[in-house]
Amino acid sequence: MRLEPLGVSLATLIIACVSACTNGGGLGGSGTGSSGPPSPLPSAGVGIGIPTGRIGVEDDPVWGTIAGYTQNKTSQVLALAPGAKITLENLSSNTPHTLNVIGTASGPPPKWPANPILSFTPKGNGVLGTGYASGTLNPGASVTVTLSKPGIYLIGCAYHYIEFQMRDIVQVVAGATPGPTASPGKGGY
Numbered sequence: 001m002r003l004e005p006l007g008v009s010l011a012t013l014i015i016a017c018v019s020a021c022t023n024g025g026g027l028g029g030s031g032t033g034s035s036g037p038p039s040p041l042p043s044a045g046v047g048i049g050i051p052t053g054r055i056g057v058e059d060d061p062v063w064g065t066i067a068g069y070t071q072n073k074t075s076q077v078l079a080l081a082p083g084a085k086i087t088l089e090n091l092s093s094n095t096p097h098t099l100n101v102i103g104t105a106s107g108p109p110p111k112w113p114a115n116p117i118l119s120f121t122p123k124g125n126g127v128l129g130t131g132y133a134s135g136t137l138n139p140g141a142s143v144t145v146t147l148s149k150p151g152i153y154l155i156g157c158a159y160h161y162i163e164f165q166m167r168d169i170v171q172v173v174a175g176a177t178p179g180p181t182a183s184p185g186k187g188g189y
């Protein structure tokens with residue numbers, strides 16, 4: 001058991017909740033009408049959520065187990081057109097996340113480092129590539145990122161890379177298509 005990361009995570013979560021609880025639901029109102037928390041999704045971008053929640057875990061047939069990032073509603077391998085400018089949005093109502101580029105891949109299988117150093121502050125000047133970090137995205141927060149560097153990137157969350165294996169693949173490759181989506185998990189994002 002690693003208690004220290006959990007303690008840090010909980011403290012951040014409490015701080016985040018203070019702002020989330022006073023700041024409403026972001027893009028709320030676009031939900032499907034089902035009960036439970038709103039589940040706003042970026043129309044042209046990437047949504048981020050906790051793998052233990054609704055976004056789920058996907059055993060991708062090409063890249064293996066990934067979780068926490070989607071262009072749809074549940075976890076999938078991402079594929080984005082080079083040159084686009086997209087939004088990264090934390091879909092959670094109570095948990096901060098990040099999107100960090102951990103490395104590049106020439107193809108499957110991904111070589112996930114066991115314990116990478118992942119920044120909680122923004123790096124990379126808003127361009128997705130080696131060394132990019134979104135910085136902490138509090139619940140409902142979003143940031144834009146430009147995809148001017150084609151490649152295949154390993155990404156992960158600085159908060160949950162180890163604890164929940166929150167990691168995924170982004171293909172910034174012309175003509176690439178996103179992978180199949182996970183079955184939805186319980187609860188919210």
Ligand SMILES: [Cu+2]
Pocket residue numbers: 049050096097098157158159160161166
């Ligand atoms: Cu996370």
